[in-house]
Amino acid sequence: MGEVYALKIRIKFRKYGVMKFIGHLDMMRYFQKCMRRAEIDIAYSEGFSPHQIMSFAAPLGVGITSDGEYVDIEVHSSQSSEESIKKLNEVMVEGVEIISYRKLGDTDKNAMSLVAAADYKLYFKDDYEAPSVNYQEVYRKFFLNPSEILITKQTKKSERTFDLKKLVYDFQIDYDRKGKPVFYLKVSTGSSDNLKPELVLESFFKSEGITINPLSVQIHRIDVYGKNETGFVSLGEMGEIIE
Amino acid sequence: MTQPALKDEILLAIDKPARYIGNEVNMIKKNPKDVAIRFAMCFPDVYEIGMSHLGIQILYDMFNQREDVYCERVYSPWPDLHAILKEKKIPLFALETQQPVKDFDFLGITIQYEMCYTNILQVLDLSLIPVKSKERTKEHPFVIGGGPCAYNPEPLADFFDMFYIGEGETVYDRLFDCYKEWKSAGKSRREFLVEASKIPGIYVPSLYEVTYKEDKTIASFTPVEKGVPEKIQKQVVMDMTGASYPKKPLVPFIKATQDRVVLEIQRGCIRGCRFCQAGMIYRPTREKDLEVLKRQAFHMLKNTGHEEISLSSLSSSDYSDLKELVTYLIDEFKGKGINISLPSLRIDAFSLDVMSKVQDVRKSSLTFAPEAGSQRLRDVINKGLTEEVILQGAKEAFLGGWQKVKLYFMLGLPTETEEDMASIGELANKIAAAYYEIPKDRRNGRCQITISTSFFVPKPFTPFQWAKMYKKEHYLSCAKVVNDSVKGQLNRKSIKYNWHEADVTVLEGILARGDRRLGKVIQRAYEKGCIFDAWSDFFDNEKWMEAFLECKIDPDFYTLRERSFDEILPWDFIDAGVTKDFLKKQYETALAGHVTLNCRVKCSGCGANKYGGGVCIENKNQVP
Structure with missing residues (x-):
């Protein structure tokens, strides 16, 4: 099988209200399910139990709210930023809001390794x-x-x-x-x-x-x-x- | 956004605050001012357990489809929060609106196992609702119980205003309409209860009087008022395909025990294992239509985003269209990164083929539940599985690459001898031997056989409902016989044996077949600090035994005695479909060591055919 083309996407979101009580690991699980609900064409890893290619910039501690959280994903195809934001926000709970969805360059490093x-x-x-x-x-x-x-x-x-x-x-x-x-x-x-x-x-x-x-x-x-x-x-x- | 009932300083000081904030995906939001009825649905155990329960998801969805009802949820606060709520006198609240449960119209509690009884008192107590129904006033919600333990609700009679006997999908609408009428008429609490008792399936314990004989058995069980039925008819959904099923199940933030889509494929079981209460009370077996199941699977996966779907039923292998359903699920979803989990499958060529497609063979284990070690005892309990079938299944599985096998058994079954117990170890040894018969180059190291035994607890509405139980010491000696037998086997190094504590078995037995005199013991135990009895970390048998002593109730009365066929049993007022005559005959057939064929092969005339549906009318096997 040839190389499957994948786009790197960076999503920015806000976390507020009672969602501050949801810890980092649970936020990861939450986002994985959001991707499915919003029908984002996300890429999966190889192997017997494939997982979504997704990484968070910097874990946020329980109790902390944020206007600037980042998660990077890889997708096989994507709608426009505007459309993707709309679709994601339709499946969010109150307390998480997607505010940006941008395409990264193929060689760009992921958010986690960039955080300074x-x-x-x-x-x-x-x-x-x-x-x-x-x-x-x-x-x-x-x-x-x-x-x-x-x-x-x-x-x-x-x-x-x-x-x-x-x-x-x-x-x-x-x-x-x-x-x-x-x-x-x-x-x-x-x-x-x-x-x-x-x-x-x-x-x-x-x-x-x-x-x-x-x-x-x-x-x-x-x-x-x-x-x-x-x-x-x-x-x-x-x-x-x-x- | 709804303000949480608890302040930050509490939520950030306790374990897993996500248990108490609600706001989950697919949570229903309504304005409480817009509804006539506020219903708090409770699973009296910790959030992660309660959120995994299918029944609540079904009823939550169904109730909230009514515009005039807002159904919210409440679970048992973990002991850390329990202490804080007690100390600060904060009333227990429902997750959706974060408002106190005590202001609701109904508090519905599902009663899934006996060891949650003190947690029911905890929920009432923390809600600041009087624990005893007779102390409640018009200011308080009506407390209604349901679920399998409601088939003998008597030990809980003091604490509930009503019980709903049977499947929840049928008469809640009538109950709600009756409530609205009562509320607008401004009548007394008791007047509502009397009206409610006339709805089929609704049992109001305060409207019945029980008298006892000198030997402490029941002398009479009678309604105290005219029009209150003598027998309560269990409720059954006859159209499973058309029955309400949630399109958008709730998705918790924290990992629940059941973190997946649950697709109920049928209700009931054709097998007729004589120890199994579910196999009796959910009769007749009713299947859901394949096409409807496919649609439901699709919708639920789409709306939850879960990465796994599990089939739910008492015996999935007996579902007529299983092959088609499983093939559909694999073809449709496997490529989309969705796992398919298939519990309660009989091990045969088909299931092994399917399992090898949906799970990693090397990591997963194969499960057999022979329940008894010897063929004689398996015949007594009517567990159709034979040694030949087990060994054949295991052998095929080993050839397919599996090397881990889990075996489940019960100890303390009627007629059990030491020989039966010892044969558990022998059976495990034979399975291990089947593995080592495979040529070495096709094996992958050692096999792992894990035996688990639980102790048998006779349950109402089963053929063993009259059977005696034993003292704790007897159960532990049974486990010792098994342990010795395992140690004496040739392949002992490949066999691991786990057994359960016996204290909790004895208590479960007392509560399962108890009567309303046990209410004060349960209350006493709660006052002494017993909660989360189902959790071995918290279970405190000594406190329970003190409670029995202080209430002058002899626990042995409920366990050590074989009941006679003419005794009035505390749950005799319920018509569960299976007749007492059938159960008696089954008990006698069991003691004679004879098996009874499953519903599809031959009708055994249990009584459930009066509902006129399901397996009873599937084909020719109707009672003439």
């Missing part, structure tokens, strides 16, 4: 108050002024010390209508040097001797980026729209 950074927004949930500190001052003392921020991370077997400042590419504090702080972070993401945004927040408050309840903070991923010569590029900007 991600933007997050962290804020205190409605029922919770934020600690009352002078945020601008703590921000200066904790983040702006020091040349390095050494953090000791406890893993199952050992302790590891690393420089948090090297892994935080951007850090801004804004305020919502009620005056509660909203934290915007761009952090290193991917298989090496993966930094969880909540660790930044935890260290931020720890520098003031405050321990926060992790459940009081909502983490929201805004987008995921790869990196090239010019800097970070959103995974959603790669490839092209199928007309």
Whole structure:
């Protein structure tokens, strides 16, 4: 049998509402079933129990919402981006919305291997108050002024010390209508040097001797980026729209 | 989007929050304000088990087709959430609207096995609905039970307002219409129950009075009011092909036990195994039309996106058009990456051929359920399988590349001797020997024979409903005989033996054939903390035994005694189709060691032909 032609497709989606309680593995299963329901002409692996060719950019933890999740698939044929988005959204549950469907080049790397950074927004949930500190001052003392921020991370077997400042590419504090702080972070993401945004927040408050309840903070991923010569590029900007 | 009933801080602190948020694919959304009846459908076990149940999928779909009904779902909260709901006094809620079950019109509970009885109390308790039906007021939902255990609902009589006896597809419409009338008339709770009791198949336990003899057996079982029927007629769907079946089954996010499309191909079983309750209560055997099944398979796969389809029936090999159906499924779907799973197939040339097409032979195992080790005992239980057939099937399978065999047996069967038990090991040895007879170059290392035994529990409406059970020690000694026998075999290294705990068997036996006096024991056990009794991690036999003691109920009364034919059994008020005379004759035939032919070969006059359909009228085998 000759080589079967396959198109690489990158799908971008939002995850919100109660869907934040669905873990990564279950999201994968969910998407596999969506592909069948939407009758996407997805490619399967060889072998006795073939599986869909599908890979996710960066697993999202339980409890986190997102405006920028990515899954790459391979298809044998495809309708237009617009039509495919429509068909996929018809089979989605509330809480998952497809916002982009683009064709990648044959030699493009998959999203998972490209991931270098991600933007997050962290804020205190409605029922919770934020600690009352002078945020601008703590921000200066904790983040702006020091040349390095050494953090000791406890893993199952050992302790590891690393420089948090090297892994935080951007850090801004804004305020919502009620005056509660909203934290915007761009952090290193991917298989090496993966930094969880909540660790930044935890260290931020720890520098003031405050321990926060992790459940009081909502983490929201805004987008995921790869990196090239010019800097970070959103995974959603790669490839092209199928007309 | 519906706000979850539980806050983030709870959902993120418990195991698998997806059990409690609803929102699954194909979940029905309605505005509760637009309906006259809100129905909470409950499977009293954990979500992953409950979501795998076909009956609920059928009724959920059927109820929601009515514009005036909104059927939602509720399952047993896992012990982690149970503790939180108790502590914070959060009422148990239904998944769809996330609203409290206590505000619904009905709470329907499917009762699939005895070991879920304390979970029923858990659901009522957490819902803040009085556990006892007599303590409920107009503010509370009507609690209705159904499923196989409803064929002896008596141990649960205190907790349910009603039971639905038989298959759910038939009279719910009448019940709902009756409810709407009652609601608009503003009558009392009891008045509705009396009206409901006149609908065929609906049993209202509070409308019956039971008296007992000095020897503790039942003296009388009578309705307390005129117009309330003495006998409850089990409900049967006679047109299986036209019966309601979900086109869009629910698809859970987390992996359920049954993570696949389930296609029910027929109901009932022609075989007549004497230990099997399903084989008796689902009579007569009714097949669904092949063309309809093909369409249903197609729709369900399309609408769920499942990657597997499984046929469901008590004995798939007996479905008349099995070959055509399986060929269709393989031709139509196999190329689309869909697995086809074929449980309950007899092992023969056809099934081996089909299985080799749909599964990886090297990884999968072959299953036989001889149920008893010796031919004598297999004749007693009317399990038609012979040793010759088993060995022939195994041999063909080994030649086809299989090397794993699973064998299922029961211990504690009526008339069982040590010889019968020991023959389990011998049969396994013969199967292994059949493998090693194959030339070495066609074998793939050692074969693996796994024997599993469970302990027999006599069930209502079976020929063994009068049989005695044994003490725990006896069951364990039976397992020891098998174990010794296995160890003494030549091929012992290829044989593995697993057996079950005996405590839970004894309790299951008590509850299966119990009467309404057991209600207080079940309640006591729940108060002592018993839940998830079907889970060996949670089952606490000591607490149960304390409950019996404190309620002054002798468990042995329900198990160790052989019942006499003239005793009034707690479930005698149900007409399940099979007559008591038939069951008596079957018991006697069993003790004489004679087999009874299957329904298709010869009608045995069980009584189910009164429904006028299914296998009873398929061909000439009608009772003259």
